Amino acid sequence: MASRCEVFLEILIAIFIPPLGVCLRDGCCSCxxxxxxxxxxxxxxxxxxxxxxxxxxxxxxxxDQWRPLTA
Structure with a gap:
């Protein structure tokens, strides 16, 4: 599970370059x-x-289950 700092940095990257933020989380060949x-x-x-x-x-x-935002 990613730490809060990692999630925060992924969100910052996703604001500037959205596909890159998703790529860092799920990989480049994901849906x-x-x-x-x-x-x-x-x-x-x-x-x-x-x-x-x-x-x-x-x-x-x-x-691949949903998780609450507080997890």
Whole structure:
């Protein structure tokens, strides 16, 4: 599980370059990365919103379950 500092830095990177923030969390060949890339190409703001969503809510978990924001 990522520390709070790592999550904070990933969110900062996701604000400036959304696909890179998702790539650091999930990898370059993940579905989340391609969704974020397409959303960023269609509009910068939707890319940021999805990147933050993918980093904070979805996260990278072995069982791929949702986790609360306080975890």
């Amino acid at each position: 989340e990365f391609f969704i974020c890339l397409v959303l960023t190409l269609l509009g910068y703001i939707p890319g940021i919103i999805y990147a933050v969503y993918a980093i904070v809510v979805r996260g990278s978990h072995p069982d």
